[in-house]
Amino acid sequence: MVDTLKKPSFEEIRPGVKSPAKETILTPRFYTTDFEAMAQMDISPNEDELLAILEEFRADYNRHHFVRDAEFEQSWEHIDGETRRLFVEFLERSCTAEFSGFLLYKELGRRIKDKSPVLAECFTLMSRDEARHAGFLNKAMSDFNLALDLGFLTKNKKYTFFQPKFIFYATYLSEKIGYWRYITIYRHFEAHPEDRIYPIFRFFENWCQDENRHGDFFDAIMKAQPQMLNDWQAKLWSRFFLLSVFATMYLNDIQRSGFYQSIGLDAREYDKHVIQKTNETAARVFPVILDVEHPKFYERLELCIGNNEKLTEIANSNSPKFVQFFKKLPYYVSNGWQFLRLYLMKPMEVASQQGVVR
Numbered sequence: 001m002v003d004t005l006k007k008p009s010f011e012e013i014r015p016g017v018k019s020p021a022k023e024t025i026l027t028p029r030f031y032t033t034d035f036e037a038m039a040q041m042d043i044s045p046n047e048d049e050l051l052a053i054l055e056e057f058r059a060d061y062n063r064h065h066f067v068r069d070a071e072f073e074q075s076w077e078h079i080d081g082e083t084r085r086l087f088v089e090f091l092e093r094s095c096t097a098e099f100s101g102f103l104l105y106k107e108l109g110r111r112i113k114d115k116s117p118v119l120a121e122c123f124t125l126m127s128r129d130e131a132r133h134a135g136f137l138n139k140a141m142s143d144f145n146l147a148l149d150l151g152f153l154t155k156n157k158k159y160t161f162f163q164p165k166f167i168f169y170a171t172y173l174s175e176k177i178g179y180w181r182y183i184t185i186y187r188h189f190e191a192h193p194e195d196r197i198y199p200i201f202r203f204f205e206n207w208c209q210d211e212n213r214h215g216d217f218f219d220a221i222m223k224a225q226p227q228m229l230n231d232w233q234a235k236l237w238s239r240f241f242l243l244s245v246f247a248t249m250y251l252n253d254i255q256r257s258g259f260y261q262s263i264g265l266d267a268r269e270y271d272k273h274v275i276q277k278t279n280e281t282a283a284r285v286f287p288v289i290l291d292v293e294h295p296k297f298y299e300r301l302e303l304c305i306g307n308n309e310k311l312t313e314i315a316n317s318n319s320p321k322f323v324q325f326f327k328k329l330p331y332y333v334s335n336g337w338q339f340l341r342l343y344l345m346k347p348m349e350v351a352s353q354q355g356v357v358r
């Protein structure tokens with residue numbers, strides 16, 4: 001095998017500093033919001049629960065968890081070729097997602113400090129956790145002789161503006177799905193230690209408890225704003241965010257099934273499990289959840305995967321850009337159509353489910 005095949009090359013902005021992945025609809029985003037509206041929010045309807053969560057954050061159970069031990073101190077050159085490329089990409093995506101949480105929570109903590117001290121402290125303590133997570137992942141990248149320049153990302157990445165209530169739906173789901181992703185990988189390695197090719201996965205058990213607590217915080221905030229959860233609009237938005245988060249993860253992961261294969265997981269099975277668990281969890285707060293067991297649900301997502309493969313093929317072809325555009329158009333339309341059909345699928349009402357979905 002030639003050397004270039006063994007050691008994939010990455011674009012760098014400086015030696016050892018990886019240039020950030022190209023932004024697409026499927027890459028992790030950075031968010032900003034209406035800080036004034038956030039500061040004015042009345043949390044009194046659920047203040048006791050929020051204070052209890054704040055106490056948990058202050059306890060800082062993972063203070064000593066993120067310490068690299070001796071197992072990291074070895075050469076990782078044997079992880080090579082496509083596995084190495086996928087592995088670095090996994091670390092980068094995870095690091096960017098964690099860092100995105102850090103930036104948003106940190107800014108919220110800073111901007112609402114005077115008007116809403118309880119929420120502000122919660123946000124600041126969550127940003128502490130996310131900074132640890134992102135830092136730990138970035139350090140892991142350095143085992144592969146790369147790193148992300150997080151300062152560069154802060155200044156150069158686009159920020160998406162969301163109203164506070166959309167921030168809550170989106171971050172709640174990303175924390176809970178993060179929890180299920182980490183714990184599922186951790187449990188897999190518990191059963192199959194021979195698949196654990198790199199030590200970072202050992203840290204996932206305590207790590208995912210941070211994400212679980214963060215998710216509980218957003219659950220409690222939404223319950224403090226019952227108007228966010230109890231009308232017909234809330235039902236439409238819940239469906240929209242559940243579907244967006246599930247579809248994004250599924251399309252991303254299936255595209256990278258080689259990564260999951262390299263750690264002994266089947267990407268489809270893994271994703272279906274994570275989606276089912278996150279959907280069940282969301283029933284604790286959202287007024288509706290999705291019928292992810294309906295056969296059409298994955299059938300339609302699979303059609304989108306087929307479309308995306310075609311889109312990539314066209315993008316990598318030699319035809320001129322405007323020809324590419326017309327070739328791509330039907331696949332974009334089909335993706336939009338599938339998304340709409342998925343969105344319109346009959347959801348599951350949570351009220352009638354209470355006590356069942358836990």
Ligand SMILES: [Fe+2]
Pocket residue numbers: 098101129130133210211
């Ligand atoms: Fe995190």
Ligand SMILES: [Fe+2]
Pocket residue numbers: 101130175178210211214
């Ligand atoms: Fe988190």
